[in-house]
Amino acid sequence: MVAIPKESWSGKIKEIAFGATDDEGGTRDKKLLLGGETTLPFLAFEGKVSRPAIGMEVIDHVGDDYPHIIIDEIGDVIKDPVAWARACVDVHGADFICLKLLSTNPEEANVSAEDAASLVSTVLAQVKAPLIIQGSGDYEKDARVMELCGDAAKGERCLLSRAEQDGYKSIAVAATANGHDVVAFSNIDVNIAKQLNIMLTEFGVPVDHIVSDPLMAGIGFGMEYAYSAMERIKLAGLVGDKMLQSPMIADISVAWSAKEAYRVDAKLGDERERAIFWEVASALAALMAGANALILRHPKSVAITRKVVDELTG
Amino acid sequence: MPMTALDIFKLLAKKNCGECGVPTCLAFAMMLANKQTELTKCPYVSPEVVQQLESSASPPMRTVTVGDLEIGGETELFRHEKKFFNQTAYAVVIEDDSDNESIAERAKKLDAMKYERIGIISGVDLIAIKSKGDAQRFSEVVTLVKENSGLPLVLMSDDPQVVEAGLKVVSKAKPLIYAGNANNCAALAKLARQYACPVALYSDDVDELVSLSEIAKSEGADDIVLDLNLGAKPLRDALEWLTILRRLSVKKLFRPLGYPIMLNVDNGADVETQAIRATLGTLKYASLIIFGDLDAARLYPLTTLRTNIFTDPQALIQVNPGLYDIGKPDRNSPVIVTSNFSLTYFTVASDIEASKVPARLLVVDTEGLSVMTAFAADKFTPETIAQALEEYKVAEKVDHRKLIIPGMIAMLKMKLEELTGWEVIVGVKDSSALPKYLKELASG
Numbered sequence: 001m002v003a004i005p006k007e008s009w010s011g012k013i014k015e016i017a018f019g020a021t022d023d024e025g026g027t028r029d030k031k032l033l034l035g036g037e038t039t040l041p042f043l044a045f046e047g048k049v050s051r052p053a054i055g056m057e058v059i060d061h062v063g064d065d066y067p068h069i070i071i072d073e074i075g076d077v078i079k080d081p082v083a084w085a086r087a088c089v090d091v092h093g094a095d096f097i098c099l100k101l102l103s104t105n106p107e108e109a110n111v112s113a114e115d116a117a118s119l120v121s122t123v124l125a126q127v128k129a130p131l132i133i134q135g136s137g138d139y140e141k142d143a144r145v146m147e148l149c150g151d152a153a154k155g156e157r158c159l160l161s162r163a164e165q166d167g168y169k170s171i172a173v174a175a176t177a178n179g180h181d182v183v184a185f186s187n188i189d190v191n192i193a194k195q196l197n198i199m200l201t202e203f204g205v206p207v208d209h210i211v212s213d214p215l216m217a218g219i220g221f222g223m224e225y226a227y228s229a230m231e232r233i234k235l236a237g238l239v240g241d242k243m244l245q246s247p248m249i250a251d252i253s254v255a256w257s258a259k260e261a262y263r264v265d266a267k268l269g270d271e272r273e274r275a276i277f278w279e280v281a282s283a284l285a286a287l288m289a290g291a292n293a294l295i296l297r298h299p300k301s302v303a304i305t306r307k308v309v310d311e312l313t314g
Numbered sequence: 315m316p317m318t319a320l321d322i323f324k325l326l327a328k329k330n331c332g333e334c335g336v337p338t339c340l341a342f343a344m345m346l347a348n349k350q351t352e353l354t355k356c357p358y359v360s361p362e363v364v365q366q367l368e369s370s371a372s373p374p375m376r377t378v379t380v381g382d383l384e385i386g387g388e389t390e391l392f393r394h395e396k397k398f399f400n401q402t403a404y405a406v407v408i409e410d411d412s413d414n415e416s417i418a419e420r421a422k423k424l425d426a427m428k429y430e431r432i433g434i435i436s437g438v439d440l441i442a443i444k445s446k447g448d449a450q451r452f453s454e455v456v457t458l459v460k461e462n463s464g465l466p467l468v469l470m471s472d473d474p475q476v477v478e479a480g481l482k483v484v485s486k487a488k489p490l491i492y493a494g495n496a497n498n499c500a501a502l503a504k505l506a507r508q509y510a511c512p513v514a515l516y517s518d519d520v521d522e523l524v525s526l527s528e529i530a531k532s533e534g535a536d537d538i539v540l541d542l543n544l545g546a547k548p549l550r551d552a553l554e555w556l557t558i559l560r561r562l563s564v565k566k567l568f569r570p571l572g573y574p575i576m577l578n579v580d581n582g583a584d585v586e587t588q589a590i591r592a593t594l595g596t597l598k599y600a601s602l603i604i605f606g607d608l609d610a611a612r613l614y615p616l617t618t619l620r621t622n623i624f625t626d627p628q629a630l631i632q633v634n635p636g637l638y639d640i641g642k643p644d645r646n647s648p649v650i651v652t653s654n655f656s657l658t659y660f661t662v663a664s665d666i667e668a669s670k671v672p673a674r675l676l677v678v679d680t681e682g683l684s685v686m687t688a689f690a691a692d693k694f695t696p697e698t699i700a701q702a703l704e705e706y707k708v709a710e711k712v713d714h715r716k717l718i719i720p721g722m723i724a725m726l727k728m729k730l731e732e733l734t735g736w737e738v739i740v741g742v743k744d745s746s747a748l749p750k751y752l753k754e755l756a757s758g
Binding site for chain 2: 137268
């Protein structure tokens with residue numbers, strides 16, 4: 001008989017609650033538990049595994065450059081973020097929504113923080129899945145947007161995104177004041193991921209309120225760097241580095257920045273099928289590297305990825 | 315793990331009899347460690363020691379050559395620990411009961427399923443010819459496929475007579491024999507030795523696979539590929555076993571399983587399901603995958619992922635320096651300077667693309683360093699930029715004389731202007747601001 005080699009790791013990935021139901025003072029119809037595994041992805045023969053959550057992106061205002069292959073599938077609701085979010089959950093089975101408030105960017109439409117917060121309130125009232133609230137990436141504006149949106153979502157245990165090394169305090173305050181979680185964003189760098197977790201916890205964010213986003217890259221656009229960074233973070237956490245034990249989230253929407261994924265080119269096959277598989281392959285790479293939550297764009301990618309996750313955790 | 319002379323010396327009889335032709339056992343051990351002599355020259359060495367020394371000398375996973383393609387030879391569980399050596403090879407099936415015309419056509423089509431992406435050509439690597447049981451027909455089809463494709467082959471049949479009929483036609487091209495099982499393992503292993511071709515072994519059960527591997531080796535087959543039927547198992551079992559097998563070979567140095575692992579994902583599943591299995595297999599530990607069918611819409615993303623995963627993490631990834639068109643630039647389109655670190659290039663190129671402003675990207679040879687690192691290392695200087703401007707004949711392609719440099723190296727502006735006579739515009743510090751910057755630039 002062949003002896004099966006099993007690893008037993010001394011560390012464990014933190015289990016983070018995302019979304020609050022009514023017994024916890026929120027109004028979500030379920031809460032997700034991200035992380036909590038004691039071994040590498042899906043290796044149930046030697047430890048506890050965790051089922052990754054699959055969420056979908058909703059943007060407050062979709063610009064002209066949004067891929068038509070996604071617009072065609074989502075349909076007209078894409079013009080209304082509330083209807084879009086509802087469709088993601090009710091029709092496409094998303095576990096959570098990542099609401100990206102890109103219009104608040106002062107260099108774009110410069111929508112006010114008040115309006116953004118009112119959108120968040122409406123989404124929370126009409127869609128009962130856990131919610132990520134993501135700013136536009138403009139530090140100054142995001143500070144105000146997160147403050148108001150965090151208030152508007154008080155008690156719902158949302159994920160506020162994203163805290164970065166150069167700007168984490170305002171978002172950390174917005175989260176701790178209202179019981180939210182924080183997405184700690186590092187740019188494909190294990191050391192920065194760790195450093196940021198240390199800074200956030202020293203600043204007062206409880207470690208069980210932090211989810212790491214080490215920046216997943218799509219295939220063909222630096223995926224291998226992101227893959228290895230995530231794999232190294234996961235391994236370091238399992239070996240026992242307490243500041244690298246946060247569950248990881250991977251935003252796969254970046255896969256769509258590769259125009260070759262869906263440009264019309266007969267030699268490369270049907271562009272719709274290709275685009276979907278480009279997103280799925282990027283998602284699977286993130287899962288194998290240890291992602292505990294994925295943000296996807298195309299409903300078909302969501303369906304395929306869910307089926308794979310079912311089979312991997314079945 | 316190669317043993318040192320001292321490690322080997324400890325295992326020898328220490329008689330210093332000189333019968334091996336060397337005066338002392340220590341000297342003999344030193345020659346062994348340097349592979350200058352062979353252990354069989356010592357009459358007093360025990361069979362256990364022979365085995366121990368042999369296994370220490372061979373790599374944890376054998377590298378197997380199919381045609382001109384090397385598979386296996388892996389030493390790591392994670393690519394960041396060193397690298398993954400030989401990328402997962404993709405084979406697609408042709409069945410021998412189709413008519414000749416469609417077989418020839420399919421062979422040509424598979425041969426042509428390859429794509430060039432940033433200078434790397436990648437696609438279908440092998441054709442797997444699957445027999446329906448008739449030796450004569452198999453031999454005809456092998457000939458036919460060979461005439462229409464230069465790809466290495468897999469000969470798929472359980473029947474030694476059928477396999478031999480194929481081998482007689484193509485053994486010089488070193489096809490992979492697929493596959494030996496509990497009934498035919500010895501016979502196929504003999505053929506593998508006789509024709510000097512690699513052989514795959516198949517079993518649903520790991521212990522049986524170990525015995526098959528031992529039988530094949532004792533029959534003289536050295537180049538072995540293993541199939542634990544993981545292409546047909548639920549994904550969770552497949553991933554677990556792929557991990558277990560890799561650990562057994564590279565961590566436990568378990569010899570009977572120290573061979574490349576293959577997946578046959580051709581189980582009547584649709585193209586998408588096969589491609590998903592192959593994606594996981596490429597990420598985690600499969601050295602060869604046989605597909606029933608594969609289309610360009612899946613193969614192109616799959617080969618892209620494969621190239622990523624098998625990239626050497628130690629090597630800085632560079633793109634070739636040069637002048638790249640983004641969109642369809644005309645003679646008035648802006649010229650933007652960046653480094654040739656591949657991540658920098660991808661980021662900048664995709665941000666320019668997002669701006670929808672056609673532009674030319676002048677990629678300077680910074681030896682694969684990013685903008686700031688290259689600047690600090692004196693690889694991104696007025697001189698190197700001026701040289702690139704000259705070398706890629708930028709002045710011949712545009713009517714203006716304006717150069718946009720990264721905001722982070724604004725300090726080069728004056729010197730660069732002096733050196734080139736071009737107007738140097740200090741651009742954005744972070745590539746993500748490029749879309750807005752270029753749109754504003756374009757609208758004046």
